[in-house]
Every structure is written in structure tokens, then in C-alpha cells.
Amino acid sequence: xxxxxxxxxxxxxxxxxxxxxxxxxxxxxxxxxxxxxxxxxxxxxxxxxxxxxxxxxxxxxxxxxxxxxxxxxxxxxxxxxxxxxxxxxxxxxxxxxxxxxxxxxxxxxxxxxxxxxxxxxxxxxxxxxxxxxxxxxxxxxxxxxxxxxxxxxxxxxxxxxxxxxxxxxxxxxxxxxxxxxxxxxxxxxxxxxxxxxxxxxxxxxxxxxxxxxxxxxxxxxxxxxxxxxxxxxxxxxxxxxxxxxxxxxxxxxxxxxxxxxxxxxxxxxxxxxxxxxxxxxxxxxxxxxxxxxxxxxxxxxxxxxxxxxxxxxxxxxxxxxxxxxxxxxxxxxxxxxxxxxxxxxxxxxxxxxxxxxxxxxxxxxxxxxxxxxxxxxxxxxxxxxxxxxxxxxxxxxxxxxxxxxxxxxxxxxxxxxxxxxxxxxxxxxxxxxxxxxxxxxxxxxxxxxxxxxxxxxxxxxxxxxxxxxxxxxxxxxxxxxxxxxxxxxxxxxxxxxxxxxxxxxxxxxxxxxxxxxxxxxxxxxxxxxxxxxxxxxxxxxxxxxxxxxxxxxxxxxxxxxxxxxxxxxxxxxxxxxxxxxxxxxxxxxxxxxxxxxxxxxxxxxxxxxxxxxxxxxxxxxxxxxxxxxxxxxxxxxxxxxxxxxxxxxxxxxxxxxxxxxxxxxxxxxxxxxxxxxxxxxxxxxxxxxxxxxxxxxxxxxxxxxx
Numbered sequence: 001x002x003x004x005x006x007x008x009x010x011x012x013x014x015x016x017x018x019x020x021x022x023x024x025x026x027x028x029x030x031x032x033x034x035x036x037x038x039x040x041x042x043x044x045x046x047x048x049x050x051x052x053x054x055x056x057x058x059x060x061x062x063x064x065x066x067x068x069x070x071x072x073x074x075x076x077x078x079x080x081x082x083x084x085x086x087x088x089x090x091x092x093x094x095x096x097x098x099x100x101x102x103x104x105x106x107x108x109x110x111x112x113x114x115x116x117x118x119x120x121x122x123x124x125x126x127x128x129x130x131x132x133x134x135x136x137x138x139x140x141x142x143x144x145x146x147x148x149x150x151x152x153x154x155x156x157x158x159x160x161x162x163x164x165x166x167x168x169x170x171x172x173x174x175x176x177x178x179x180x181x182x183x184x185x186x187x188x189x190x191x192x193x194x195x196x197x198x199x200x201x202x203x204x205x206x207x208x209x210x211x212x213x214x215x216x217x218x219x220x221x222x223x224x225x226x227x228x229x230x231x232x233x234x235x236x237x238x239x240x241x242x243x244x245x246x247x248x249x250x251x252x253x254x255x256x257x258x259x260x261x262x263x264x265x266x267x268x269x270x271x272x273x274x275x276x277x278x279x280x281x282x283x284x285x286x287x288x289x290x291x292x293x294x295x296x297x298x299x300x301x302x303x304x305x306x307x308x309x310x311x312x313x314x315x316x317x318x319x320x321x322x323x324x325x326x327x328x329x330x331x332x333x334x335x336x337x338x339x340x341x342x343x344x345x346x347x348x349x350x351x352x353x354x355x356x357x358x359x360x361x362x363x364x365x366x367x368x369x370x371x372x373x374x375x376x377x378x379x380x381x382x383x384x385x386x387x388x389x390x391x392x393x394x395x396x397x398x399x400x401x402x403x404x405x406x407x408x409x410x411x412x413x414x415x416x417x418x419x420x421x422x423x424x425x426x427x428x429x430x431x432x433x434x435x436x437x438x439x440x441x442x443x444x445x446x447x448x449x450x451x452x453x454x455x456x457x458x459x460x461x462x463x464x465x466x467x468x469x470x471x472x473x474x475x476x477x478x479x480x481x482x483x484x485x486x487x488x489x490x491x492x493x494x495x496x497x498x499x500x501x502x503x504x505x506x507x508x509x510x511x512x513x514x515x516x517x518x519x520x521x522x523x524x525x526x527x528x529x530x531x532x533x534x535x536x537x538x539x540x541x542x543x544x545x546x547x548x549x550x551x552x553x554x555x556x557x558x559x560x561x562x563x564x565x566x567x568x569x570x571x572x573x574x575x576x577x578x579x580x581x582x583x584x585x586x587x588x589x590x591x592x593x594x595x596x597x598x599x600x601x602x603x604x605x606x607x608x609x610x611x612x613x614x615x616x617x618x619x620x621x622x623x624x625x626x627x628x629x630x631x632x633x634x635x636x637x638x639x640x641x642x643x644x645x646x647x648x649x650x651x652x653x654x655x656x657x658x659x660x661x662x663x664x665x666x667x668x669x670x671x672x673x674x675x676x677x678x679x680x681x682x683x684x685x686x687x688x689x690x691x692x693x694x695x696x697x698x699x700x701x702x703x704x705x706x
Contacts, residue, residue, distance in 0.1 A: 015279065016164055022286035023157030026440060029293050030149035033142045034117045040139055043127035046462050050231070051123035054454065057235035057577045058119050059112075061584070062243060065198050066108055068585055069191060073104045076190065076596070080183060080698070089701040091176050095169070096183035096698065099162060103187025106158040107250050111195060111243035114147030118242045118447060122234075122454035129455065129471040130464065136471055137301050137310065140455065144447035145296050145440075147242060151250045152289050152440040159184055159254060160282065174278065178262050179508070182698045185251065185258045189691040192247035193595055196687055197539055198588035199244035200680030202580040203236025204543045207679075208672045209550030209576065216668050218558060218565065219660060222644065223457035226564055228557045228571035229550055232580050234457050239584075240679055241450040245486065248687055249443050252493050253436050255690050257281050259500030260429035262697070266507055267345070267426065269335035276333040277426065280350070281433050283329050291322045292440030307478045311445050318438045319358050326434060327351035340424040349422040350430055356422070357431030360415035361492050364408045368488025368627075369481055371404040372634030374642055378404070382639035383648050386666040387657065393639070393670040401632025401677075405624050408488065412495045412623070419496075425503040432496030435489070446486035449479030473645070487630045487683060494686035495623045501693035502615050508700035514612040521613035524602060528617020531598065532625045535688055536681040538591045543676040546583030553579055595688050599695045603703045611696055611703070619689045626685035633678025640664075640671040 042048050081097035121143025128135035162184060163177065170176040206229050214220040214227035223230055264277030295318030301310040327348075334347035371378045378400050385396035419431035436442075452475035459472045506514070514521055553575055563569035603611040642648045643664035647656045657663040 019160030019282045020157045022289045023153045026149040026153030026289045030146045034146045037121050040124040041127045042123050053231050054234045055119035058238040061581050077101050091179050092701050095180050099183030100187040103184035104191045106154040107188040107191040110151045110154045113150045114246045115243045117146040118143050121451045125455035126458045129468045133471050137307050140451045141448050143451045145444040147447040148440045148444035185254045186694045186698050188251040188254045189694045192251040193687045194592045195247040196244045196684040198584040199240035201542045202584040203240035204675045205546030205550050206232035206236045206580045208547035209554050213554040223460035225461040229576045231573040232576040237450040253439050255497045256432040256436050259504045262504035263426045263429050268339045276335045287325045288437035291318045292438050295441040318441045323355050326354040345423045353419040353423040353427035353431045354434030356418045357434030361435035361489050364492035365485035365488040367407045369485045371631045374638045379635050379638045383642045386663045390666045390669045393666045397632045397636045400635050401628040404631035405627045429500035432500050435493045445482050449483040452476045452479040491626050498619045498689045498693050505697045509608040510704045511608050520610040524610040524613030525617040528614040529621040531618050532622040539681040542587030549579050595691045599692045608703050622685045622689040626682050629677040629682030633674030636670040636674030640667040
């Protein structure tokens, strides 16, 4: 058995250096993938022009967003330094402010790099589709792989380097090292929330404007170059679904790691590897990078094949290898005679808890796919209801979303109980990490979706041959499924991660029992249950307000620019991009502030037990509402698409309802209702529940019970 010393003054075992080294490996792989994508043919001058507009808009938005957020980061870092310098707690230290800044910077950098390469890959995917499906899949997936590997690479490089640095700075005192690291998670979560909310507002304002005016009012096809909002819509796919999802999984990944490491402090041992419970999560994450890289080589398709099978082979293959690797790592590094709260935990228990996490994530993703996929009964049901108008479509989507919460919640509950049975609350934390251990390839598959979507848009705007659009549509259809699975996976991981962080908060704040019969705890529970609804209302209203401005602008251009609808004049796309950018930057501040300020106010105002009640309420309410919104939105989206490829054939009477029919228009309206559900409020709730738990964990030493 390898021994990793923890006592003061002893040298740090070289095993810890494997963690940042794995991060560097992921970044090297991402660099070579990015260079390969850049070398591919970008097509005609018109294709390059449109791709340039998309990239310029996306990078300009991200630069503006980061300038605004830099002020937020400086202020919060200063407050963390002040609060921890003034604290009497012996484990509080100002260096947590540095962790916060590094976490925020790493998350922002990952989003910037990933989106830059995604906007390089979209036009090259279109050009590759002129030659065949295999090359188009290679380019689109390689672009997504850069996002995935950059996220896990910067996460492990940043966290691993800080851990080693703090280990030396605090002479191996883990009671000081781990609280200082929680700031890294808070920084990542803060950037993630703003990225998700801001990106969601941007993309859905443009999408609603493009659909309602361009498609419903003017009868234009999807991604028609005459539509002024189309470029802004394609920009939004990148800022919302590439940078936003990347930031989302970055902070989930870090949150699961830190939650497991903090809970590892509660593990008692009788000998062997004394701090294996803290080392193990880091090594699992490092092994996950190797498995993810290996999985990318399995993503291949032949002409006429199904890209979904190729993506599944890579993602599920990596997860299978990771399950085996986890048992091997636990066998090697788990402490002998380990106990938690009097419960004996073996390496087999830890391995089984990790596998439970992996299985739960996969199953929730598959259920999400069932409720959101075309040609499945739930989506067909929404399409059928579109035949009788707008209201029945909307009611059907709402009902489906509510129903779809049942199975995932049951699975998450079973997963939590199962992981806890084998390894206590540490098992729940390690299950969350197991779910996220192959984030590199999971995010690659997810980021592939918006790249394929953009590729289809560029094909439409440059009037490519029907065979080219058929190939990009095939890639895009698979991307819709991977996006649905990714959202389900993100929700399941959010629930597990939030619970792990909640348990870490209880341990750090020295709260043994949260009694629901106490008035403060019950009040906190109700407030927590309310917050996801208030937060969602802010996000939905922001999209609605921005969409109104976008709709008026598109109508103005159709009315005032001679020849625009006839295709003889160019739209003023920069004005639509400016509307989305301005709305997203202005409207993202209040929801983000709500998430950060509320736990601080409750913690210092009502105490740690009331804050525990708040976290319980926001977690349960937020997870259920996120599932409802994401699945309802996904079903509305694909119900609309059911009408757009040769028309929808009724499963009841066999009647074909063509594109442009009243039933199709009703489905388009349903989709515009679902857009802010699935791409703004829903995904942002995943981050809300984790960010509030992270903030509570960061302030826990300052409000701990004596």
C-alpha cells in the first residue's frame, strides 16, 4: 500500500502531482484538436463571411460579459479576504480570496477557448458535409472535444496546483487547506451562473424574434439569410450552449471534487493510507481524463451510418472503463479500517457508490431523451395537440414536463439512498463525482450539438446542395438528442453535487441535526423552496423583454428595408446582435446577485441551521423545477421539428400536417414558450442550487456553531 503522509512538515507525496499533470495532458490534447480543426477547409468566401459574423458576435458578447464580471470578481474576492482576515476561526484565511479569483478565471478561460474553437468548427463542419458524413462528424465532434478537454484540463490544473501550493503553505494542515480551496468552487460557480443566465437570455431573445416574425409572420424557412435575427440566433447557440454548458459542468465537476474532499476529513482510519479519502477523488478525476481521451477515438461513423451510435460508443465506453478504473483506484488508495460516523467503509463500498452515480446519470439522461426525442410517444402527443391550436399545444407541453419529473426524481432518490448505504454521505459525494468523472467526453458530445446546429444554419444561408443540408440535419438531429441527454445528466449531477456540498456544509458548520420542527429551519425551508421560482421568473421576464425588442427590430427591418424579403437586400444583423448583447448583460445581474446574497443574509442573520433549511428547500424545489422546464422545453422543440421534415403524420387518423399549416404555427408558438424554459431558466437552476450550497460552505467557518 502506498502511504501519503499528512503530518506537518513532511514532504508531499509525488502522487498529488498527477492531478495537475492530468490537467496538462487534457490541455495538450485540446490544443492538438483545435489545431486540427483550424487546418480544415472553411469553404467559400460567403461561408467564411457568415461564420465570421457568428464568431465576431459570440466573442464580442463574451468579452463584454467578462468585463462586467471582472468587477464582480474583484468585489467578492475583497469581501472574502476581509471576512476571513477578521474572523476568529483558526481555519479561516484570506487566501480563500485568491482561490475565488483563480476559480473564476479558469471557468472564464475555458468558456472563451471552447467557444472560439466551436465557432471555428461550425463552418468547417458545413464544408466537410459537402464531401460526406464521416468528415463532418469528425470536425463537429473535434470542436466539441476541445471544449470538454479544456474544461477538465483547466479544472484539474487549477485545483491541483492550488492544493499543492496550499499544502506547502499550510505545512500539510488539511483543516486549513480544504476550506481555502472552497473559494475555487465558489468562483467557478459564480461565473457559471452568470454565463448560463446571460447566454440563455441572449440566445432565446434572438431565437424567439427569428421564429415569431421570420417563420410565423413572414413564412421564412429556418435559418433563412433574409431574417435579421438569424445571425444573432446562431451566436446565441454558442454563448448559451457552448460557453454556458461548459461553465455549468466546470462548476459541477469542481463542486463534486471539493465536496468529496471536505467530507473525506470526516473519515477515520486505523492505518494504511491516512488521507486516501481526500486523494482518491482527485485521482478518479485524473483517471477520468484518460478515459475521456480514449473514448474520443471510438467516435467514428461510416457514410450512411448513425452518428448517435458513434457518440454513444465514445461516451458509454469511457464510462464503462471508468467504472473499472474506479475500483482499481479505490483498492489501491482507500484507507484501511476507514469509518464515517461509526460506519465501516471498504474500498468495494466506495467503488459501488461511484458506479451508482454513473448509472444514475446515464438513466436520467436516457429518460430525458425519451421525453424529448422525436418519434417517441411524449413528443408525438404534443404534436397531436398542436392540431387544435396554440392553447392545447401549450397545455400538453406543460403536462408532459410535470409528468417527466417523476422518474428522474425517483432515480436520484434511489441513487442517493444506494450510495449512502454503501459509503455514507461520502458515498453520495463520490457518486456525484463518478457521474462527472468522464466530463471531458460528456461535454464533447454536448458541445457537438450547437456546432452541428450552426453548420446547418450556414448550409441554409449559403444555399448548399440538398445533400449537404441533409447531412447537417442528420448531425443536428443527433445533437438535439445529445443536448437533451446532457441536460438530464447535468440535472442529476446537480442534485447529487448539491447534496454532497450540503453535507460538507453541515460538517464544516458543526451542525449535527437540522430539526424541521424549529421555526427558523422551517422558515428557511419555505424560503429555499420559493427561490427557484423567483429566480426563474427573473430569467423568463428578461427573455420576454429582450424578445419584444428583437421582434420590433425584425419587423422594422422587414418593413423599412426595400428588397429584404425578396432577397435583394442584406439585413442589418449587427442591430439584432446588439439587442441580445445589451439585454443579456443588463438582465443577468439581479438573478446572479440573488443566488450569492441570499445564503449570506440567512446564514449571518438567522444562523447555520436556518441556512441548512434554506439549502434543503432550494435543492429539492430547484431540481424538480429544472427537470420540468428542461423536458417541457425539449418536447416543445421537437414537436415543432416534427412538422418541418416532410410534415407531421397524425398517429390518430393518418392526416399529414405540412410545414406552414396552422398546426405547425401552433407548434412554433409552443417552442417559443419552451425556449426560455429549456435554455435559460431550466439549466440555470442547476447552477443555482450548487452555487448557494458552495456559498454556504465558504461562509460555514464564519458562522459555525461553537
